[in-house]
Amino acid sequence: MYTASCLCNGIQLKINAEISQIFICHCQQCQKAQGTAFVAITPIQMKDLIITQGQNLLGEYYATENKKRVFCRRCASPLYSARSDLPDVIRLRVGIINEVLNIEITSHAFTSEKADWFEILDDHPQFTQHVQPSQ
Template identity: 30%
Template sequence: MSNINGSCLCEAVRFEAQDKFQQFHLCHCDQCKKMSGSAHVSNLFISPEFFKWLAGENLVARYDVPKRSITNAFCKQCGSAVPYLSSTKQWVIVPAGGLNNCPSLKPQDHIFTNEKAEWYKDIDEIAQYPHFPD
């Protein structure tokens, strides 16, 4: 099994995971939309034994949403989403956008679709560009 490295935008926080992700969810809940500033988060779940910090663990800030098992972890320097240990300590939640390579596991589902942003529902029907449009 190969390893996949990842980092925050400024690369002060770096990590490595074995490509043994067990879950991959696209979460549309209201809290995840607010944390990401986007339509959803793309989170991978991996057992802690297959994950390690390479640098910058001391730069990780964490906010646990009251009365919910939702956490926002981010780099104190650049604000990028970074991995965190779940409240149950069963999983390390890894933001897929922070990976430098694609994991073998593909997204399995969209969750909390009852909270999906109205403007996102017909997203595949709009124009797509390989770069910023002219």
């Protein structure tokens, strides 16, 4: 089990699942949403995510008709994204996890949209388009 929180600690989460995959997305939408070159995510079954504090602080933004991004309304920390066509799986932002994760990156997606100023220096698989995280 893992715990996670937003920047202001107003939202507290428990994750009742093993985290074994980290996907890096370089798409322009993730760059804008995160304010950086990429986002690091891990797929989690919605049933394995427990909001222990701050339910009232959850905000949602629909980046597309099919995909919402969930964030803290107080500190604006991105928490996860969810797609309406995959309602049982969320893509948790790895940076909000409190515990140390001793796993490697699984792959990079949307490398065709990668920020010009960022260089991928690892040997993990790279995909120019989207790769559906398995769960």
